[in-house]
Amino acid sequence: MPKVAVLLGSLRRPGMGFGIASWLTPLVRQSFQTARTSTPDASSVDVVLVDPTQPPLPLGPIVDGSHVPADIRDPTKHPNPAVREWAMFVTSCSGFIILCPEYNKSYPGELKNTFDHLYWEWARKPVMVVAYGGGGGARVEEALRGMLGGPFKMQVADKGVGIKWPRGTDKVPPEGPAPKWLQAYEPEVLAAVEELNGLILKNKA
Template identity: 40%
Template sequence: MSTPIALLLGSSRTNGNAAGLSAWVTSVFNKAVAPTPDAPSSTALSIAAIDPHAAPHPLGPVTDPVMAALTRDPAGYASPAVRDWSAFVTAAPAFIVLTPQYNHGYPGELKNALDQLYWEWHGKPVLVVAYGARGGGRGAAQLKQVLVDGLKMRNTGEVCVTLPEQYIRGDARVNNGEDEFLKVYEEELVGAIRNLVGAIEEKDAST
């Protein structure tokens, strides 16, 4: 597989925890898919984080005059940026969505990124990793409703990470995924990633 799994960051906030958590997810992903004597991998898998501050992001609010559900041909998108986003999403074999919880929901910039497209998301395997003071479960639930019911993606699991108070109200930030409190979530994330990989392989086998 030449195209990496896309790690979509739900927050563009500077000096937040998204960058460190992205590094953690990437590190755990690489461990989860590494071949072993008992489980040699027949598929070359990699992951790439999508920088929310660079192309194909940021996209901003939805302004296309035609709703995405009525646009089957990407050439019909009015914005070149949305056409580029369409090509990116179409090429990605699957997504891991890393999102904070804001006020019991997920960030508006993530909703905008999702709503720019419709058909491109259909059938894509997706794993949600949410985080917040109480684990981000409410934001994850809202997000899954949009991903699965609205955009017809294939949900392969979720992992909800509770951030210690000093990472939210204080100056502490997740540092390249090496923080001690993350270790308790690693086994769960490995399992969720392997479910995602299984969904990709199943989808590839059926095409």
Template identity: 35%
Template sequence: MTSSLRIAVISGSTRPGRRATQVAEWTRARAAAHLGDRAEVEVLDLAEIGLPLLDEPMPAAIGAYRNDHTRRWARLIDSYDGFVFVTPEYNHSMPAALKNAIDFLFSEWSDKAAGFVSYGTNGGTRAVEHLRLTLAEVKVACVRSQVALGLFTDFVIPEMAEPGTFAPADHHEGILTRMLGELVDWAAALRTLRVSQ
């Protein structure tokens, strides 16, 4: 491999006052420091991307995108080798905006790798369970290790209507490092597969 991998940290909530942006920036900063020149790491904030509810007339697997916003999203996702999905848990699952963003595309996700940083009252683990199933269908290889952040142990939230301050416990660093190692190994292997096709 002659060039660095490109990894997108996808901030998966669009709710005003969301905590995802703090967690995504922490993930990006730690990933950039840990991976060095092995990977370029950027944040994609779904609130800034601004996708509507899925409005393509053809199934994504066909790839006949008709809308400019879909084509822009497709070019963006196609440019990455792997992803770290930052997701809260909403009602036992991932946010609707995150599922919607995945559903817009198909081949642009395929044969790439993903890791997860989740948060919620139960660490966001159930959101990631659903994400793993969804991503398997679009041919994304999901790594085993997952950072699961507790809403009441890794955030300082004086008022629940406010996002509070992200303050992760020290032990999450080691888990994040392990997940990133798995992610770049898989992303590198899968890039070789994509190039050979």
């Protein structure tokens, strides 16, 4: 069964990330189910939320100077056990969704660190970006597209989602129904997932 990982780009608790993820993850799961029912011989997709505070993350800083990640093409050959587990997880995924806040016009350092521990494992993997922030996350989406499609050679979906939360609103609760302003982004998520699904199927062919 193909697996798509939702990578949460921020460790902040409490924060918007976990609340938005609790709304996004089941919506993505439903979107893939809808897309796959209209595709002959397409299996269902396992959508998993990756909590950056739980194994196979966090990884900590890169301190091993004996090699660079690009030296290692076999995910089972990473010398650090935590990195090796992360490499094997990334390799097992058919695609990714990056859920990321905008911090000072860019992405959080912990998300960059998550990517920098690996290299070849990311290549050609389809990915879609869901950014959020007070301004809608446009600048972090642009920064992520440059990183993912550039040095990491991922297949970045043209359609992304930029979520702008209204001023003065409370944080999105991790449980219960999502607020109406967030639910309004469902059509954009559905369209982006449809494109991501097409990239995954094309990769499989």
